[in-house]
Amino acid sequence: MVLLELNSVSSGYGKMVVLENINMYADNGEIVSLLGPNGAGKTTLLNTIFGLADVFEGDIKFNGINIRGKSPDKIANAGIGYSPQQQNIFPNFTVEENLMLGAYLRRDKDLRKDIEEIFKIFPEIERRRHNLAKTLSGGERQMLAVARALMLRPKLLLCDEPTAGLAPKAASLLAGKIQEIKERGTTVIMVEQNAKIALKISDRAYVLAGGRIVAHDSSANLLMKKDLEQLYFK
């Protein structure tokens, strides 16, 4: 079943067009990767879904409703979580405070329970729950950023370069977390610089270049297409 769908979307910032004619979808239960060189428009695509870019054309449907033009708060409430590429944690707050801040839109009393549930996925940061986020390692910070985005119990998680700057071991640990999030029932759209990791854990992938989708296939097929290598193996 389709969870998210973009039809002929063109978007950017102000008057600047970054993405053109984007057609993509994510089915319930999938991990979908967005690959492509720097400046291709991957982050802008996530921003477009989350209401942080200007949409000039096309429509965006999530869970059957039209979310084009809606504010990020409304989109978050509709069930989309975003772990951005930059400034994704508050360094001077503790791990636990960061998680509470991730739930700022929630009014219910289950926050404590949810934090414990999220710590089951990330025991590495549970141990650091009372430490300031700035004292975490790079890998732990990325875990915290992803964990924060889960605090609103999203149906769809948008994740921008969760393994950026991490050593291979920390990167594969994080990739395992993304898989676990999927297994727990959250659909994931992930931007990833490391195409090998991305294609290993995702079901399908889109390759972007110059603001357009230049390839789309199952991850298994893309792994075999050597001619696409220069596009997504950096």
Ligand SMILES: Nc1ncnc2c1ncn2[C@@H]1O[C@H](COP(=O)(O)OP(=O)(O)O)[C@@H](O)[C@H]1O
């Ligand atoms: N907030 C912004 N305002 C204006 N232009 C932007 C903004 N963010 C990104 N861009 C431009 O959009 C293009 C795509 O950038 P981005 O989506 O960040 O690519 P990627 O994530 O694939 O590296 C680049 O040319 C970049 O300069």
Ligand SMILES: [Mg+2]
């Ligand atoms: Mg980016």
